[in-house]
Amino acid sequence: MRRLGSWRHLAARFWETLRAMPLGPAEASRVRELLRSDVEQALFFGQADVDQRHAFEAAQRVAGIAPARTDLIRAALLHDVGKGLAPLGVIGRVAASICHKLRMPMPKSWSQYLRHDDLGADALEQAGCEATVVAFARHHHRRRPAAVPEEDWAVLEASDQKTPEIPGDAIR
Numbered sequence: 001m002r003r004l005g006s007w008r009h010l011a012a013r014f015w016e017t018l019r020a021m022p023l024g025p026a027e028a029s030r031v032r033e034l035l036r037s038d039v040e041q042a043l044f045f046g047q048a049d050v051d052q053r054h055a056f057e058a059a060q061r062v063a064g065i066a067p068a069r070t071d072l073i074r075a076a077l078l079h080d081v082g083k084g085l086a087p088l089g090v091i092g093r094v095a096a097s098i099c100h101k102l103r104m105p106m107p108k109s110w111s112q113y114l115r116h117d118d119l120g121a122d123a124l125e126q127a128g129c130e131a132t133v134v135a136f137a138r139h140h141h142r143r144r145p146a147a148v149p150e151e152d153w154a155v156l157e158a159s160d161q162k163t164p165e166i167p168g169d170a171i172r
Contacts, residue, residue: 003025006103011137017090027056034059035076044077045077046084055080061159072152075136076159082120082137086112117141 023031028045035041043110058076066072083134088096090110090152096110121138134154135145146151 016054017050017134020053022049023052023056029136031077034077036069036129037127040078040124040129043084043123043127044079047081048083049088051080051083058159059164062155065155065159069152069155071130072155074130075133075156077158078120078124078133079137079140080116080120082118082122083113083114084091085119085123086116088113104130133156 029046032041035044044055047055055077058079059073062069062073062076086109092110093113096106096113098104099106099110100114117138117140121134124137125134132148132152135148139145139148140156140160144150144157148156
């Protein structure tokens with residue numbers, strides 16, 4: 001079952017969208033160091049600024065918890081790349097999320113945005129990304145897949161939800 005998150009989570013993401021700053025040059029450079037191919041770079045940088053910022057911050061949180069786990073850092077960094085493959089503006093995202101939460105019919109482009117997890121995971125799999133990266137992209141709105149250990153999943157989920165207390169410069 002696909003989970004969108006609580007109304008509170010969606011409201012927080014909306015405000016985050018309105019005030020998100022593009023990555024700075026040093027941040028973008030660090031992202032490029034973590035990405036392994038031109039395809040990964042195209043997927044990451046094909047996202048809206050808000051999604052790049054969210055992914056970068058999620059990766060920072062993972063790096064603060066598990067600095068040696070590049071697979072988990074990359075999973076956090078790439079988990080939402082499907083949003084760039086189903087682009088909607090802020091209003092479209094809000095409308096799609098509300099329609100989904102209320103189980104209302106919606107245009108196909110909105111439904112595609114709500115499938116960003118599968119779209120991104122398929123693209124990452126085709127790009128040859130490691131299994132953990134693909135699994136988190138596909139399942140971050142669902143239950144943990146059996147192939148990902150519980151402790152790894154807990155770190156990834158916490159990074160996406162902004163729950164761990166992590167130093168701000170963890171992925172220098």
